Amino acid sequence: MAIPTPPRKTTPRDAAAAPPGKQRLRGRPRGDSPDLRGRLLDAALACYVRQGIAATSFRDIAKAAGATPAMLHYYFGDKAQLRQAVVDERILPVLAAMQARLQDAGDDVAALVAGFVGGIGAIVEQHPWLPSLWVREVLSEGGALRDVLLHTVGPRLPVMMAERFAQAQAQGRLNPDLDPRLLMVSLVGLTLFPAAGAPIWRALFDARDLDYAALRRHTLTLLDRGLELER
Secondary structure, eight states: OOOOOOOOOOOHEEEEHOOOOHHOOOOTOOOOOOOOOHHHHHHHHHHHHHSTHHHHHHHHHHHHTTSSSHHHHHHSSSSSHHHHHHHHIIIIHHHHHHHHHHTTEEEEEHHHHHHHHHHHHHHHHHHHTTHHHHIIIISSSOOOHHHHIIIIHHTTTHHHHHHHHHHHHHHHHSSSSSSHHHHHHHHHHHHHHHHHTTTHHHHHOOOOTHHHHHHHHHHHHHHHHHTTOOO
């Protein structure tokens, strides 16, 4: 009986001579470029905003970025790691600038409120995707970013502001009838909700002339003087 000949090991020269498509490349997939990782993150964020995080596949993101699912696996591993990268590198840096603005306000309640209202307006102008992502992934039941708000963003922004309001109230610099926590809830409701609903109220009231600067002025006037009437 003939003894089978053991298969010959493939050498680098054999791999170089193999026809295209027959080589198994290690390391970076074909088509990689220096800016591809950032492009993939931007495409992932756009898909999250458009169709939701849970409904977004690697194939959707790869198509939006003009890449392949293999590229996403190479850079991010899986969907959970990709989502965390989007949070760390696209969402949290936006909110960090807001946090710095509020830190500069110190203990001045009016400056703190104005800093928050103005900060949200500036963020929305530069990053119009934020309000809809917030509504879909934080407010909606089962939203994928709710834990990010509760455990990461919350202590840095709303909880910090509510604590400052409570301190000001204890020092007699804030209306004692207000609840500092609900004051923070009201500020969110007066900023992010109108931004998220802008396409609706602009169409309803034919208010396309109202930009985010006008919305900011209106909100600050409402907070400062309320619905005061001449007597």
